[in-house]
Amino acid sequence: MKRIWKIGFVLMASASSLASCQNLPSTSEEKTIKIGYLPITHAAPLYYAHAHPEELDDNEHVELVRFGSWIDLMDALNTGRIDGATVLIELAMKAHEKGIDLKAVALGHKDGNAVVVGDDIQKTEDLVGKTVAIPHTLSSHNILLDDMLQASNLAYEAVNVVELPPPEMPSALSEGRISGYIVAEPFGALGVHLNAGHVLYQSEELWPDSLCCALVLRQDFLETYPELAQKLITNYAKGGLALEEHSHYDVHMDYLNIDEDVLELSLEWISYDDLMIEEQDYELLRRRMLELGLSEDPPAYEDFIDTSYLEGRN
Numbered sequence: 562m563k564r565i566w567k568i569g570f571v572l573m574a575s576a577s578s579l580a581s582c583q584n585l586p587s588t589s590e591e592k593t594i595k596i597g598y599l600p601i602t603h604a605a606p607l608y609y610a611h612a613h614p615e616e617l618d619d620n621e622h623v624e625l626v627r628f629g630s631w632i633d634l635m636d637a638l639n640t641g642r643i644d645g646a647t648v649l650i651e652l653a654m655k656a657h658e659k660g661i662d663l664k665a666v667a668l669g670h671k672d673g674n675a676v677v678v679g680d681d682i683q684k685t686e687d688l689v690g691k692t693v694a695i696p697h698t699l700s701s702h703n704i705l706l707d708d709m710l711q712a713s714n715l716a717y718e719a720v721n722v723v724e725l726p727p728p729e730m731p732s733a734l735s736e737g738r739i740s741g742y743i744v745a746e747p748f749g750a751l752g753v754h755l756n757a758g759h760v761l762y763q764s765e766e767l768w769p770d771s772l773c774c775a776l777v778l779r780q781d782f783l784e785t786y787p788e789l790a791q792k793l794i795t796n797y798a799k800g801g802l803a804l805e806e807h808s809h810y811d812v813h814m815d816y817l818n819i820d821e822d823v824l825e826l827s828l829e830w831i832s833y834d835d836l837m838i839e840e841q842d843y844e845l846l847r848r849r850m851l852e853l854g855l856s857e858d859p860p861a862y863e864d865f866i867d868t869s870y871l872e873g874r875n
Contacts, residue, residue, distance in 0.1 A: 592786065593622045594793055597634045597646035600627060600817050601727070602746040602827050603669045603774040604647040606836065608816045609800025609809065616792035623793060625816075631697055631727065638663070638777070645778035651699040651850065654775040656862045662780035664867040668838055669774030672757075673831030674702055675749035675763035676709060678741035679734055682761065685713040688712050691740035694725040694733060701764075701773040702743040708767045717853075731757050732778055745774065747819055750827035754820070763830060770842050783867070794870040798836060805834035838866050 596611075598604045626643055628634040635652050637643045639661045646653075647669050657663050682688055696703040707717050723732060730742040735757035742752070752758050764771055776797060783790050803809060808828050810821060817824070840862045844867050850856040 577731045588743060591620050591622065592789055593624050593781075594645070594786075594789065595624045595643040596624055596793075597626045597628055597637055597643045597648070598816075599629070599631065599634065599647075599727075599745075599862050601748075601774075602813060602817065602824070602831060603673060604816075605809075605813060605831075606669065606797050606800040606833055607647050607776065608812050609803055610793065611795035611816065612812050613800065614796060616797075616839065617789075621789060621792065624650050625728075638779070641779065641781070644782040645776065647774055647776050649700050650772050650775040650777075650846070651701065652697065653775065654850070654859050654865060655699055655856060657865050658856060658858055663777050663836060663865070664776050664780055665775040665796060665865055666790075666867050667776045667871050668772065668778060671770065671832045671835065672763065672765050673746045673827070674743060674750075674771070674773060675746075675753075675760045675830060676705070676707060676741060676743050676762040676764075676767075677730075677734065677749045677752045677758045678761045679737070679758045682740055682758075685709055685715065685761070687717065688740055689719045690721070690834075692721040692723055692738070694730050694739045694742040694744070696727050696744050697724060699773050699855055701768075702745075702845075703855070704846075704853065705743050705764055705767050705771065707849075707853060709762060712767070731755055734758050735857040746831060747817065747823050747827040750823050751819075751831070754823045754826060770839070772838065772842055772846050775838065776836075791870050791873070795873065798871055801833040801836045805832060821836060837868060837871055840866075 598607055611625050614623060631649060631652055634646055634648060638646045639656055648664060653663050653665060693706060695706060710717055710719060727744045727748045729747050730744055731752035733739045734742060734752055810824060813824055841860050843866060847859045850859050
């Protein structure tokens with residue numbers, strides 16, 4: 562793979578244990594879970610869990626901490642300034658590989674990672690020599706790009722890959738600075754809504770059941786407050802089912818600065834009903850990360866994935 566310009570996040574394993582001791586809530590008084598997120602529709606079950614905390618007791622609270630970039634979010638997660646996050650699963654896997662004890666407990670969504678391209682692009686081959694943006698090298702979007710190129714017998718190096726903050730992608734496409742992008746919602750729908758481009762592929766056409774964003778919690782938090790973690794994840798799972806049955810625009814709009822027409826299109830592309838991280842899907846992701854040189858030793862399923870809370874076994 563060609564080199565991609567990027568800014569790495571700092572994995573501070575030595576600081577994590579100290580930070581966790583300082584930030585975990587008191588067992589005898591108010592208990593607050595701090596969960597980080599980026600304002601994307603992929604984090605919607607978290608929004609619902611925050612807005613409908615039915616499982617929590619009066620002294621238990623979920624505090625959502627908004628971040629502007631994955632780098633800042635991962636730094637906060639790795640150093641224990643937050644207890645968990647909805648995050649690109651590949652970033653959390655890399656952190657685990659570097660010694661940060663994290664557990665992925667549920668998916669954030671399924672599908673909803675469209676390939677959006679300019680109107681001059683009608684097929685994958687039209688992207689040869691052009692610039693395509695992704696949010697981070699360690700992302701399913703990067704793997705989806707490679708899958709799309711491979712399907713047309715093209716090498717990864719056939720396109721110029723750059724990292725861009727997701728909110729910049731629709732305008733970059735409209736201005737001709739890039740020819741396409743693959744990113745979390747609602748930014749694909751926003752590009753289509755603004756007539757900056759059109760959908761070339763939906764993610765399920767390239768990689769069925771692809772893993773993308775996940776709810777990840779620190780192991781020290783899980784060990785200290787297993788019952789509180791169970792309540793959070795139960796509310797989270799209820800949120801996924803509720804969002805699948807009804808769009809709940811009000812929940813999204815409380816956390817996203819987005820036009821309702823964009824949100825409506827975005828939600829047509831996403832499902833939230835099954836948030837279990839299945840072993841076969843995870844193993845495919847591990848293999849692809851190794852093939853693309855994104856990880857030297859991605860964590861094994863049993864070391865990184867904990868489905869017991871989603872199954873209600875804690």
